[in-house]
Amino acid sequence: MGKVTIKDIAREAGVSISTVSNALNGVNVLKPETREHILEVADRLHYIPNLNGRNLKSKATKAIGLFVTSLKGPYFATLADIMVWECMKYGYELNIFVFWEGKSAITNILGKRVDGCVVLAADIDEKGVQQIQDFEVPTVFLDRELKSDKISSVIFDSYKDGETVAEFLIERNIKRICFIQGILNNYDAIERFRGFRERLAKADIPLDPEYVLEGAFEREKAYNAVKAFLEKGLPLPEAFFAANDLSAIGCMDALLEAGYQIPKDTVVVGVDDIDFCEWYNPKLTTVKTGYEKQGVVAIKKLVKMISGEEKGDITKLHGRLIERQSTAITE
Amino acid sequence: MGKVTIKDIAREAGVSISTVSNALNGVNVLKPETREHILEVADRLHYIPNLNGRNLKSKATKAIGLFVTSLKGPYFATLADIMVWECMKYGYELNIFVFWEGKSAITNILGKRVDGCVVLAADIDEKGVQQIQDFEVPTVFLDRELKSDKISSVIFDSYKDGETVAEFLIERNIKRICFIQGILNNYDAIERFRGFRERLAKADIPLDPEYVLEGAFEREKAYNAVKAFLEKGLPLPEAFFAANDLSAIGCMDALLEAGYQIPKDTVVVGVDDIDFCEWYNPKLTTVKTGYEKQGVVAIKKLVKMISGEEKGDITKLHGRLIERQSTAITE
DNA sequence: TTCTTTAGTTATACCAATATAGTATACCCT
DNA sequence: AGGGTATACTATATTGGTATAACTAAAGAA
Numbered sequence: 270m271g272k273v274t275i276k277d278i279a280r281e282a283g284v285s286i287s288t289v290s291n292a293l294n295g296v297n298v299l300k301p302e303t304r305e306h307i308l309e310v311a312d313r314l315h316y317i318p319n320l321n322g323r324n325l326k327s328k329a330t331k332a333i334g335l336f337v338t339s340l341k342g343p344y345f346a347t348l349a350d351i352m353v354w355e356c357m358k359y360g361y362e363l364n365i366f367v368f369w370e371g372k373s374a375i376t377n378i379l380g381k382r383v384d385g386c387v388v389l390a391a392d393i394d395e396k397g398v399q400q401i402q403d404f405e406v407p408t409v410f411l412d413r414e415l416k417s418d419k420i421s422s423v424i425f426d427s428y429k430d431g432e433t434v435a436e437f438l439i440e441r442n443i444k445r446i447c448f449i450q451g452i453l454n455n456y457d458a459i460e461r462f463r464g465f466r467e468r469l470a471k472a473d474i475p476l477d478p479e480y481v482l483e484g485a486f487e488r489e490k491a492y493n494a495v496k497a498f499l500e501k502g503l504p505l506p507e508a509f510f511a512a513n514d515l516s517a518i519g520c521m522d523a524l525l526e527a528g529y530q531i532p533k534d535t536v537v538v539g540v541d542d543i544d545f546c547e548w549y550n551p552k553l554t555t556v557k558t559g560y561e562k563q564g565v566v567a568i569k570k571l572v573k574m575i576s577g578e579e580k581g582d583i584t585k586l587h588g589r590l591i592e593r594q595s596t597a598i599t600e
Numbered sequence: 601m602g603k604v605t606i607k608d609i610a611r612e613a614g615v616s617i618s619t620v621s622n623a624l625n626g627v628n629v630l631k632p633e634t635r636e637h638i639l640e641v642a643d644r645l646h647y648i649p650n651l652n653g654r655n656l657k658s659k660a661t662k663a664i665g666l667f668v669t670s671l672k673g674p675y676f677a678t679l680a681d682i683m684v685w686e687c688m689k690y691g692y693e694l695n696i697f698v699f700w701e702g703k704s705a706i707t708n709i710l711g712k713r714v715d716g717c718v719v720l721a722a723d724i725d726e727k728g729v730q731q732i733q734d735f736e737v738p739t740v741f742l743d744r745e746l747k748s749d750k751i752s753s754v755i756f757d758s759y760k761d762g763e764t765v766a767e768f769l770i771e772r773n774i775k776r777i778c779f780i781q782g783i784l785n786n787y788d789a790i791e792r793f794r795g796f797r798e799r800l801a802k803a804d805i806p807l808d809p810e811y812v813l814e815g816a817f818e819r820e821k822a823y824n825a826v827k828a829f830l831e832k833g834l835p836l837p838e839a840f841f842a843a844n845d846l847s848a849i850g851c852m853d854a855l856l857e858a859g860y861q862i863p864k865d866t867v868v869v870g871v872d873d874i875d876f877c878e879w880y881n882p883k884l885t886t887v888k889t890g891y892e893k894q895g896v897v898a899i900k901k902l903v904k905m906i907s908g909e910e911k912g913d914i915t916k917l918h919g920r921l922i923e924r925q926s927t928a929i930t931e
Numbered sequence: 932t933t934c935t936t937t938a939g940t941t942a943t944a945c946c947a948a949t950a951t952a953g954t955a956t957a958c959c960c961t
Numbered sequence: 962a963g964g965g966t967a968t969a970c971t972a973t974a975t976t977g978g979t980a981t982a983a984c985t986a987a988a989g990a991a
Binding site (some may be wrong): 315317318319320321322323324325339340341342345346347349350353357362363364365366367369376377379380381382400403404488518522525544545548549550 | 646648649650651652653654655656670671672673676677678680681684688693694695696697698700707708710711712713731734735819849853856875876879880881
Binding site for chain 3 (some may be wrong): 605606607617618621652654656657
């Protein structure tokens with residue numbers, strides 16, 4: 270069996286387990302030749318330390334847990350990848366746990382005693398949040414606004430992102446606008462819509478309820494919604510704003526299929542800046558949310574909370590509009 | 601502090617720690633009222649079991665580790681998501697560990713003593729593989745062919761997938777073909793190319809080295825390669841076969857940009873069947889590799905190896921060609 | 932010479948749980 | 962009453978490490 274322990278090494282090397290532990294942890298109190306001998310034996314026996322044993326005694330695990338309810342979605346991989354590298358910088362390891370309903374999941378994850386948690390779980394309930402708070406492990410939430418001594422949030426300023434798109438359209442004197450909603454109870458979707466709507470209202474541009482469609486952040490749903498909308502024969506909107514890029518793509522699919530030209534007949538704007546924006550024809554104008562920065566900021570913040578240098582706070586990241594072909598109106 | 605242990609519960613409930621353990625683990629030897637009292641106390645104190653302690657004593661962790669070197673790539677999320685749900689079915693939990701060079705990573709992961717491992721790490725070196733083998737923990741490799749008592753492989757029959765595309769083109773009497781390679785030392789890329797080339801050779805269709813381009817599985821690289829190729833002014837290939845969908849998309853971008861029409865002037869085939877195949881214009885003909893099945897088979901196999909019901913073996917999943925617009929030749 | 936210091940190593944408590952063996956009490960049977 | 966047997970619970974060893982205190986032997990100082 271591959272279950273070699275320090276006890277086995279101690280026996281084989283003819284020393285005590287304390288000496289083995291010292292040798293392995295680089296505590297500089299051993300004779301170099303003893304140390305080297307032990308390391309040689311450990312290597313020969315294919316020793317791999319049992320982290321359960323180690324973490325039981327020493328409080329620090331040097332691991333950060335990333336809680337998610339889903340691995341899907343266009344930017345999860347990018348975000349998680351950034352966090353992996355950021356963790357490495359600070360000497361931490363990122364472990365990803367997929368989280369589903371039921372308290373056992375939270376229990377399992379907190380039970381591992383990671384040094385800190387990053388939570389990206391829009392659909393986690395209040396009880397779950399409470400459990401995390403009670404456990405008092407430093408935590409960063411990525412999709413809800415919470416703050417306490419050991420809890421921070423690093424979220425998008427989605428309200429402002431919505432405003433940004435509104436201003437972009439207002440500047441171009443566009444008035445008849447169709448909005449494609451995201452997931453209805455999603456924080457970002459709600460804020461994006463609110464910012465957009467309120468900024469339009471300030472410019473006296475009303476948003477007709479018939480011009481608000483359901484997209485649910487999915488390409489297919491948005492495609493169907495826009496297709497159904499077009500068949501109603503209402504006046505074609507001068508612009509479509511979709512709550513994320515996937516639904517913007519579905520929207521464009523439906524428009525192109527119906528024979529409309531983008532941006533000649535109508536313009537389209539999305540949110541996220543996923544890779545496909547550059548690959549689609551026409552290339553999609555979108556709000557690049559701060560999600561790449563989010564990973565960096567979240568880990569930095571978490572590490573500082575773990576070390577006790579900083580207390581929890583709230584960081585809001587605003588996006589930046591990237592103009593591409595889908596809004597390239599030739600005057 | 602949220603560090604409540606069974607000792608605290610024992611004290612608070614006025615029983616021994618053994619009784620607490622029994623109550624929590626549902627061993628049915630306690631008086632119902634004792635049991636309920638203990639559970640009530642545990643709940644009140646916000647008890648969360650320390651898995652390090654638990655896993656130290658009891659060998660089974662009920663966790664499966666997924667090793668990956670990167671979270672990126674078009675199908676990782678889908679594959680991992682499937683595995684999460686499969687694990688749940690069997691009562692396991694999937695923990696994802698991102699793995700980078702250096703032995704410490706493998707050590708860290710194996711050190712957690714998961715019950716089994718799934719490895720998706722094309723760029724892991726022989727030493728790493730050896731370490732995993734030495735540790736004798738049930739393992740399924742997803743991108744290399746290995747087999748022993750405790751090691752299985754669930755891989756694509758990429759050789760056959762290459763043949764499939766060759767046959768598709770041969771049937772259509774296509775002779776001048778351009779191949780866009782994947783990552784050069786990648787197993788699937790190599791096999792796909794080998795199967796393709798050898799099947800063409802059987803039909804006496806040579807593959808001119810000038811018609812073999814570097815795509816590295818990336819859209820950008822393929823785009824540049826095809827663009828450079830087109831500028832050389834060689835006779836336009838009747839077909840392009842790219843080692844994956846991303847490079848097929850790069851290829852189509854370059855072709856469309858140069859003014860060629862697909863499939864009228866030339867046809868394009870990819871491999872993977874990522875979502876974008878359906879969204880691109882024209883929709884991309886591709887080989888849907890067995891990657892969705894891969895997750896299901898891998899977890900099933902792993903669970904049976906863990907329980908000792910089955911020994912390691914090799915499963916090869918072959919793909920299926922899905923015809924779409926990019927090869928819709930009108931006679 | 933005797934005491935102190937220091938380098939190098941060891942013994943042991945401890946972490947939080949599980950598992951096994953053991954104990955006390957009540958009950959049953961002849 | 963004595964012996965057997967459930968029932969309900971407890972004491973304790975164990976797991977693989979770390980950390981602290983303790984020990985030993987040799988060197989240095991008074």
